[in-house]
Amino acid sequence: MAIIKEAIKQLLSRPVTLKYPFERVAPPEGFRGRPVWDMRRCIGCGLCSKICPSGAIEIIGKGKEAKIKYYVDRCMFCGQCAESCPRNAIAMTSEFELANYSREKMLYEYEREF
Amino acid sequence: MKASRDLIAYNDLKRLIIDPGFCNLCGACEAACPIHALRVEKNKLEYVHDCSEYVEFCPICYDVCPFSEALLLETLSFVTDAPKRRESIGYYRKIVLAQAVDSKLRELSHSGGVVTALLIHAIKKGFVDSAIVSESEEEVPIKVKPAISLVPDDLLSAVDYKYFPSSVAKAFGKAVHEYGKAKIAFVGTPCHVRAIRKLEAWEHKIVESLKIVIGLICLWSFSFPKLTEFLKRKYNVKAGEIQRIDLNKEYKILTKNGKVVSVSLPEVEAHILDICKMCEDFTSELADISVGGAHPLKDWSIVIIRTEIGERLFESAVKANVIRVKNIEERAEVFTHFVEMGLIKKNAAIQEIERRRKKGRAIPPAFARLLELVPSEISLLSSLTAEQVMTRKVMTVKPQTTVEELLTIMTKHHHMGYPVVNEKGKLIGIVTFEDIAKVPTEKRKKTLIKEIAHKKLVTAYPEDSAMEIYEKMNKHKIGRILIVDKKDPQKILGIITKTDIIHTLRWPMKTK
Amino acid sequence: MLQETLTLLFQLLIFPGAAFLILLAFISEWVDRKVVARIQSRFGPLYTGPSGVLQPIADFLKLLSKEDITPDGVEKPIFTISPIIYFSLSLTALFLIPILSETALVNFEGDLIFLIFISTLITITVFLAGYSSASSFSIIGSIRSALQMLGYEIPLSLAFIGPALAAGTLSLSGIVKWQISHGIWTVFLQPLGFGVILICFLAELEFVPFDIPEAETEIVAGWRTEFSGRKLALLKLGRDLELLLASALTTSLYLGGAQPVSFVPPALTFLIKIFFVVFLFSLFRALFARFRIDQMISGMWKHLIPLAILQILLIILNVGR
């Protein structure tokens, strides 16, 4: 009865559950979390917005005046935007705790500083 | 300048580069296009699908084209940290003669074998993980195709003279996108180097994987279909049979079965690509290291080291006893030949551009841009005085110096023009490399400088604006102007070359 | 007189009566949950109180505050009253268990029969509660519960009788006293009976492998599907009390009950023992897959009843007396 042996072993050892908000596992390298825009690099080509499968990215204006609106609640973290961006203006961060009570707070806006 | 740019750069690319036939199929646009809408296939740049469906505004393919006017000055920034700059050589740290220690490599490459030796060394050391080179196609040896070499042995198949355009920039894109390489050595002709530097200046993400750029010294490339057709028609040599084309002074076509066909220069010249006829860049001025054959020395290459990274690689290769070096001063004739070729290319380019302009034919925007300044640059130059721009330390020669002696000096210091100053320190003329080149080799020992120096000088004063000096240069079609004291027109204060002007134009970028 | 009444009231309501028993029930639930969780390498209750010991109370309070929904089509009187009956039956039975000393708060000759009667009543309440809910899941659950009773009732009664036969009394307190005076626990005399009673209580408690009446993946929550709010709170509490009852009964019948060991008070030994029994229940619950109802009943009749009878026979033959 292998299960009894296993059960006794588990009873005496530490549970595998992590007490989540207090104990965390760092996401591995290359994890696809929330994408962030580096507006100094962005050329406003609008490719990310057009290629996004879930319509999470909106681009307002063209070229140098462009402004990015990113709706994290629609995003499915496929990373296609970062892959398509010709200038590495988009980076996938390891940020994954993105839940929020209001939809407005799920909107990230990126504007140019100058 | 032209009217405002199109939002979709491909329209400009087509209008200004492809339609006039300037595309040399380097493939930089294919590598850079984020939506894979461009493809170099079978000697043609193919527009696979309408990119405006995916992007609203995209300058990429035009910006990175080596023949577009965009980002030209920015590309210079990769080499400007070099201490020296010379007309027709560019920015550099040092020039040496070098050869691969391994004689097999030298044999394979019909020259010093430096590029191959350097790459093999770099890959072995883990400095790079792959190299983009051109290699011969199996069926048609003279036709080259880009190759991504991963192990040193692969590189051996890729060493040879290249006289045809190859899509190495495209291969670079492939290496990054498809092979997932992160440390790449890039080898290419001046236009390829410019394309890759433009990608870098544009901050395209694929250049994050670029480690080192090795430029080849290049006279011209031939149009592959045109030349092979000509050879077939005239000499009945099929493209597949040609083993090698040897264009060092005697023009020979070597075939697979040992036949040698001699051709004349004008014959082959007719098949040089249009774009090459207008290209001024002989030494790959934007590369980290430029390498070329050291004619008439067989088995040696001339190496121009421009940047720190290039220097590091080269030194380590020398230290590892992969490459043997020789001081270039030891062989003045090599340098003379080298500079002569450079000047031939440059002058031919200027003439060709002039000719085309007169005929009202299109000129690649990049070359047009080098001849015209934009308003902001004009105002910058107008606001500067010659004193601010000029080089103060001027090397002078005495009138009694022989031509040969001067050549030695030139080989040492690489300046192309020297003011001639008499014992009293009075300026009496100027002598340039062009003047020397006119003197036949056998007479060089006896001829004195004063015999060949220009006595009629174009000079300027320190108070003049840089813009005036630039206009003066263009008016007289000269590359350097001496700055003299207003009170004593025979006293040299400094010198301004075209390189200095271009260097000055980059000032605003530096401060930014 | 007044003082006596007050003492009795205190004993009945607070200690060792209702309040204490309810607290104990909550703690047994906590022990059960914690043990099962640890076997499954989880933490179990964690944050409410030290190691989550207050979690069952918190759950209870939360359920009390929840909206109480009475669905259409239920038999309202039964539906309303059955949780109360369920809860009070278990509580009542617990008064018969000797906790503080060898004599229970309420004890009389023949209380063992009364306990058997109550345990049957509990099942009948369950059946009624489910049947009154008018939900197909509840009905199936209650039918299964009744069917299951057919399986475990007889061996359970036989296992009750074993210690009684040995001690020669039908009073629970008497059985405990007999064990203490003889200085031996019945479990060592009648190990078969102990096994039978454990298995039967697992079935009575609807623990895996006998959680057939409330098999989550088959019939949602079984007979309790339609209960919510206060009613569900009472049902949950009733179940905790049932767990306590089962372990207390096992302890009293087979493990010597509230037994003074040198200076350790009998109440403490009793508590240790019942938590040990709860631990045993939890261990079994974690180690098996669920039986099907037909497998359960036939198994009970084919294997458990013969075993229980064998135990009685052995006692009659003076083995384990």
Added chain:
Amino acid sequence: MGYGSIVKVPFGPQHPALKEPENFTFEIDGDIIVNVKPRIGYNHRGIEKAMEARTYIQNIYLAERICGICSDAHTTCYCQAIEELLNVEVPSRAKYIRTVIAELERIHSHSLWVGIAAHEIGFDTLFMHLWRDRETVMDILEFVSGNRVHYAMNTIGGVRRDITDEMIPKINSGLNFLEKKIKHYINTISNEPTILKRTVNVGVLKPKDAVELCAVGPTLRASGVKNDVRKDDPYAAYDEVPFNVITNDGCDVFARIIVRCEEMLESIRIIRYALEHMPSGMTRVRVPLVVPPGESVSRVEAPRGELIHYAKSNGTSKPERYKVRSPTLANIPALCKMLMGQHVADIPIVLAGIDPCFACMDRVAIIDLKTGEKKVFNFEVFRRHIQKCYRKH
């Protein structure tokens, strides 16, 4: 048993044994099932129609989201179909990486399933232990691809990420651990009497029925029919990797568990082989975003069985028609057959026996969430609505 009167018992759309909403109406005579009527479609999201309105690149991720468990199988199938249309040969390194990911996914899917099966028969401890150890494979997948569930590894023309040499030791150590654990579970399952009681001779599907009802995958293989797309119609690197097709003649739920457990071991072997023999070179080729007209049929052995995609393009950047048939749909007729004559208590385990994935099955209805506009029940309205249902007036 049998009482002569037939009772209809609805099973779903909301039911604890169904992890996804789907409805089965059982006609029960006493405790025995005499008829089953499946009613699927509760998970319709209109993916086939939505795919016609999206570009090929976007559709990779839409295809990935047809199913959460076999996300890689769907993208592999999708990418293969489009690659065939584009006439692109995928580099062999990419094929090997696809194989590795597909097998990792199979391990993750099968161990998930065995856990669910244990849960269905009330064996929560086994379920918890299995899912705990399943984390190992999830971690490997996350480590390799950047996400635990939607790996997004496949792209048209290859894979998006490389498996570098530095990753291999970590993958191997995870595999060694898994191999040990899976063997332990096989031992536990085949020796635990309560599990045997609940699974042996339950949900019997005879080989003849299985073939006739077009069952696929482990369901078919557990009926002793040797059928595996990986072997019969090799894709990715399966023609180069040696492996056995696991079959079992038990024809019951127990056989299905054993087949899946042994497939996990086989998968580990495949991954080891593939990692060892992975060719160097390209991981993807660049492809244009517009697909020439044509049609193609692509098949993949998903963890649940044969997955078939049909693509038709019309020369634009969006497909003309895209059809997906997931393995669960193919197994539903067989499932109905299996359920006949079973006890009510066996419904969950028999149902779980085909490893149903209803989200996959139902992809085709219509309300799509593209713009984020959708009708949402206001919570208050919803609550009142519920109360109304419960409380008469």
Added chain:
Amino acid sequence: MLSEDEILEKMKNFLGNAILEANVPRTRRIFIKIKSETLKEVVSFLSNELGVKHLSTITGLDLGEEIELIYHFAYKGSIEISLRLTIPKKAPKITSIVDLIPGATLYEREVHDLLGVIFEGHPDLSRLVLPEEWPKGLYPLRKENSVEELRKITQKSKGES
């Protein structure tokens, strides 16, 4: 096990004029266009002579004037034989093959739901995938209904109920 060409040849020999067009785009894939009225004949040939019992799925396509049905059969699990036929969109009727291939039940119901094809002889063509309140006569996979229109229609019908 027969090769692709052998299968084709065999089918052409036996079924002759039923086959309108056939091609093998790559290994293990056969596309055969047949006359719609000969469907049953072809399927019974496949299942009896070639032993093809496995129907992978049925794909329905809207070609504008016509509806195309593609029956994907798997020969020995390996060669995917796709039978295609067209039926007029105005009267989309075809005989059911459920009696020959019992596994086709759900596929036929699915096509019936989404494209409105009537399979004559099918025992139960009730709704399979669409909701009960879905408007009658509205077939989502037909080309005349775009996603936006369908959304409008379904929301309207929801509002009314």
